[in-house]
Amino acid sequence: MEFFLQLLVNGVCVGLLYGISAMGFVMIFKSSSVLNFAHGELLALGAFFFLALITWAKLPIIVAFLLTLVGSFVLGFLIEKFFLRPLIGEKLIFVIMLTVGLAAMFKGLILLIWGGNLRTYPNFLPETLALKLGTIYIAPVYSATLVISVLFLVLFGLFFKKSAQGIYMRSVADNQMAALSLGVHVRRVFALSWAIAAMVAAMSGIVLGIINGVNVHDLSSIGLKVFPVVILGGLDSIGGAIIGGIIIGLLETFTGGYLSPSLTDVVPYIVLVFILLVKPYGLFGLVEIERV
Amino acid sequence: MGEIILQINNISVVYSDVIQVLKGVSLSVEKGQIVSLLGSNGAGKTTTLKAISGLLKPENGAVTDGSIIYEGKNIQNQAPEYITRLGIIQVLEGRQPFKYLTIEENLRVGTATRAGKPYKDDLDLVYNYFPALVQRRKSLAGYCSGGELQMLVIGRALMAHPQLLMLDEPSLGLAPLVVKEIFRIIKKINEEQGATIVLVEQNANMALQVAHYGYVMENGKIVMEGTSKELSENPDVKEFYLGIAATGIAKSYKDVKSYRRRKRWL
Ligand SMILES: Nc1ncnc2c1ncn2[C@@H]1O[C@H](COP(=O)(O)OP(=O)(O)OP(=O)(O)O)[C@@H](O)[C@H]1O
Ligand SMILES: [Mg+2]
Numbered sequence: 001m002e003f004f005l006q007l008l009v010n011g012v013c014v015g016l017l018y019g020i021s022a023m024g025f026v027m028i029f030k031s032s033s034v035l036n037f038a039h040g041e042l043l044a045l046g047a048f049f050f051l052a053l054i055t056w057a058k059l060p061i062i063v064a065f066l067l068t069l070v071g072s073f074v075l076g077f078l079i080e081k082f083f084l085r086p087l088i089g090e091k092l093i094f095v096i097m098l099t100v101g102l103a104a105m106f107k108g109l110i111l112l113i114w115g116g117n118l119r120t121y122p123n124f125l126p127e128t129l130a131l132k133l134g135t136i137y138i139a140p141v142y143s144a145t146l147v148i149s150v151l152f153l154v155l156f157g158l159f160f161k162k163s164a165q166g167i168y169m170r171s172v173a174d175n176q177m178a179a180l181s182l183g184v185h186v187r188r189v190f191a192l193s194w195a196i197a198a199m200v201a202a203m204s205g206i207v208l209g210i211i212n213g214v215n216v217h218d219l220s221s222i223g224l225k226v227f228p229v230v231i232l233g234g235l236d237s238i239g240g241a242i243i244g245g246i247i248i249g250l251l252e253t254f255t256g257g258y259l260s261p262s263l264t265d266v267v268p269y270i271v272l273v274f275i276l277l278v279k280p281y282g283l284f285g286l287v288e289i290e291r292v
Numbered sequence: 293m294g295e296i297i298l299q300i301n302n303i304s305v306v307y308s309d310v311i312q313v314l315k316g317v318s319l320s321v322e323k324g325q326i327v328s329l330l331g332s333n334g335a336g337k338t339t340t341l342k343a344i345s346g347l348l349k350p351e352n353g354a355v356t357d358g359s360i361i362y363e364g365k366n367i368q369n370q371a372p373e374y375i376t377r378l379g380i381i382q383v384l385e386g387r388q389p390f391k392y393l394t395i396e397e398n399l400r401v402g403t404a405t406r407a408g409k410p411y412k413d414d415l416d417l418v419y420n421y422f423p424a425l426v427q428r429r430k431s432l433a434g435y436c437s438g439g440e441l442q443m444l445v446i447g448r449a450l451m452a453h454p455q456l457l458m459l460d461e462p463s464l465g466l467a468p469l470v471v472k473e474i475f476r477i478i479k480k481i482n483e484e485q486g487a488t489i490v491l492v493e494q495n496a497n498m499a500l501q502v503a504h505y506g507y508v509m510e511n512g513k514i515v516m517e518g519t520s521k522e523l524s525e526n527p528d529v530k531e532f533y534l535g536i537a538a539t540g541i542a543k544s545y546k547d548v549k550s551y552r553r554r555k556r557w558l
Contacts, residue, residue, distance in 0.1 A: 164407050171401040174390035183376030183405035
């Protein structure tokens with residue numbers, strides 16, 4: 001029982017991270033219909049940038065964290081401006097090839113600078129962050145993850161629901177022509193969704209780096225994990241991405257805990273296939289509102 | 293004659309570099325008036341509006357000849373972000389709400405041309421024109437009725453403080469009473485807000501009742517123009533657009549080639 005609860009908590013925490021990083025992926029897809037195959041590399045880039053800031057530049061943790069978020073935001077913005085914007089209106093396959101190319105480029109860059117070995121962050125989370133609920137012990141990383149994830153979710157919820165920019169972004173995802181007719185700056189919305197996606201990817205990259213260590217191959221393959229998450233949640237549902245993330249996170253930790261750690265990467269995909277057999281649009285894929 | 297707010301000189305519009313749809317259209321719109329643009333399916337009415345509002349580009353269309361002058365500025369082939377900020381707002385054909393946004397969020401998108409400015413008074417104004425929207429503010433637009441949606445999209449355009457409001461077939465597919473209400477409000481908006489209005493319609497009867505002036509399009513050309521009174525007395529207009537034969541007997545819609553209720557796919 002205790003073991004079960006322990007796995008449950010860990011699974012939810014990791015799953016929230018998957019979900020939040022998948023949310024960035026979904027956001028780009030919803031606003032501009034682009035599938036970003038460089039998502040995992042954005043995660044890795046964030047994790048390594050943070051590593052550089054705390055080990056080489058020796059910045060305080062919190063400053064380094066915020067600086068990484070700002071830096072990734074700017075990076076996402078620039079990627080859209082210089083790489084994707086020229087391709088607006090081109091065939092989807094060109095755009096996909098471009099993101100595959102970006103992925104290779106970022107991965108190469110990281111390998112060049114940091115090499116392919118596993119690195120770890122210095123242990124900076126104080127033991128006081130650990131939570132004890134009865135007999136289960138929640139390690140500092142996991143409680144920190146929980147806090148950061150919930151904070152991000154609340155902030156994004158408010159942003160999309162209340163702020164003008166957030167509402168404009170949703171309007172573009174909903175009906176681009178109508179948004180254009182009202183003067184919404186659609187290209188700015190594309191750029192903003194890349195910026196936000198890169199930022200949340202970096203955030204998840206850092207936290208996953210704290211949990212598992214920092215390694216290009218591991219982190220960028222988490223980009224692949226975005227696919228079961230979003231397919232499970234429905235490619236076009238942000239809330240679905242979060243829940244899909246939690247499900248995948250739970251599947252992984254339970255597989256690792258009860259079956260075998262070597263199966264963690266496989267079982268989620270098997271479950272995915274079964275779910276898709278039953279619900280082809282994913283659990284939360286938008287059911288098209290048809291009313292004319 | 294009053295001040296001209298919009299002048300279109302002999303424009304041609306081509307889609308995908310080869311499909312020529314407008315072949316030398318000229319028209320002018322006087323400030324403060326309601327001008328209607330009539331014509332059968334495929335005549336090029338929507339294309340004319342999109343040429344003005346800059347929405348041709350996303351459809352791979354362009355103005356290849358002639359000029360569009362709005363308050364002294366050349367605006368043909370400009371980006372919609374720029375044109376909307378000059379005060380030209382087009383309400384698209386077929387009511388296009390943001391389905392997954394609530395009514396009030398839909399209205400807020402109308403503030404995009406002046407993001408960050410206060411908008412509460414404008415919301416009140418819209419709810420004043422369309423009281424039916426008030427109780428639905430929090431519901432998703434995707435679940436609203438056709439009449440509510442038409443009010444919503446006109447209200448959404450009003451949020452942008454339009455100087456030149458272009459409405460593309462606002463009566464399409466609505467019940468007669470709702471159509472009447474919509475046209476009453478269009479007239480009211482014109483009088484109270486001082487917005488100049490370009491009205492594209494299949495329902496020529498209603499359009500000529502509220503408009504000051506009108507143009508008739510066929511096959512990408514303007515074939516007739518005049519005051520609403522002149523047009524409604526013209527025998528051709530009577531026969532083809534008002535459904536009244538020269539003898540005064542109403543013709544069935546089947547005989548009027550222009551009438552088709554369901555729109556083709558875009
Ligand atoms: N994106 C496009 N690409 C190619 N041809 C187009 C495009 N949009 C419209 N057309 C063509 O241009 C012509 C005029 O279309 P338009 O939509 O302007 O007509 P309309 O007068 O608004 O008709 P309706 O009353 O049916 O709305 C039609 O023959 C149509 O097929
Ligand atoms: Mg039309």
